[in-house]
Amino acid sequence: MAGRGEIPGAVRGGWERARRWGAANPWAVDIGIALLVQAAMTMPFVVPRGPELEPATWPAYGLTTLTVLPLVWRRRAPLAVLLAILAASVLYKVAVEGPGQPLPYTGLVSVYTIAVLSPPWKRLATAALMVVAVPASVWLNTQSARELTFSLFVFGAAYVFGRLQDARQREHRIEAERAAARERARIAREMHDILSHAVSLMVVQAEAGPVAVRAAPERAEAAFEAISATGRDAMVQLRQMLGVLREGSESGSAPREPQPDLSGIPELVERVRASGLTVTYATEGGVRALPPATGASAYRIVQEALTNVVKHARARTAEVRLAHEEGVLRVTVTDDGRGPQAGAGGHGLVGIRERAAAHGGTAALGPGPGGRGFEVRVLLPVPSEKGVGA
Secondary structure (H helix, E strand, C coil), X not given: CHHHHHHXXXXXXXHHHHHHHHHHCHHHHHHHHHHHHHHHHHHHHHCCCCCCCCCCXXXXXXXXXXXXXXXXXXXXXXXXXXXHHHHHXXXXXXXXXXXXXXXXXXXXXXXXXXXXXXXXXXXXXXXXHHHHHHHHHHHHHCCCHHHHHHHHHHHHHHHHHHHHHHHHHHHHHHHHHHHHHHHHHHHHHHHHHHHHHHHHHXXXXXXXXXXXXXXXXXXXXXXXXXXXXHHHHHHHHHHHHHHCCCCHHHHCCCCCCCCXXXXXXXXXXXXXXXXCCEEEEEEECCCCCCCHHHHHHHHHHHHHHHHHHHHHHCCCEEEEEEEEECCEEEEEEEECCCCCCCCCCCHHHHHHHHHHHHCXXXXXXXXXXXXXXXXXXXXXECCCHXXXXX
């Protein structure tokens, strides 16, 4: 079974590498297309021909090559290339009696390119030109309605395929821009959570330091140690996050550590306790493995909730509770502070809602039990054990 899945994956990988190489080397792609078209147009010159047909001469073949050569510049000046191809084709028809072609390869490639790359006015000019050029070409060739119908059909198809490719490329660009915007928002949210939490704890400890130095030197030493530990932890998390922004050539030089998860919450609680806030931590239900993204989001939600307690709540105690229920992780952070305040929380509370929504969960923020303090209640959907390990 594994062998069957490897072949399509290898094909997709090879196609993706070829596509990236082609995007980086457009000249090589255009030369390759011109050579491919030249090979197709060479066929009538090398297959055996009856005595009643036009001879395959070297001058005729040279003019055939002249109609193909402009394709090398098809991306730089697509309309000019089409005009050059039409001029060379007319010269081929009136100057020599060479073999005909089953399809107008060069014209089809040129029309397709114009449909993909050119602005509307050039596409309109091309359509008007083909309305004149196609009947004129048919009149010079067979003067048959069948050839006229076929020629109009294939050129129309080339144009339609070009427009479809342009729509597909625009859709990919829009999706890439949206993905980049989502990634920028994620990185901004991560940086906000890390820096806001670390700076808040460091400010609290630094403000308490001078008082502790005079009253209880041992507490001052603990405060300074807490400031140092908080700063080091913030630096580690920032390095982990910014590591994903490195280019592939640099990523191998510095291994990336995993994002924090539920296992880091006890240490997080200890750091907050060092600021003077009494924090309790409890779990309910059978603890089970979480997807990495869900675990990281749960950690950040607890981190941001505790940061808001330290910065805004004026609380003496806080409680962190994780309840592992069937199909859901319930995260609750409660404090005994002054409760909801206008303008408090800011981007942090918005980030909590966004993190919950990103996983299909919900976040409720408001007064605690009995209207006292503040409570953050988040529900995060969690797949079954089988789904996590799959």
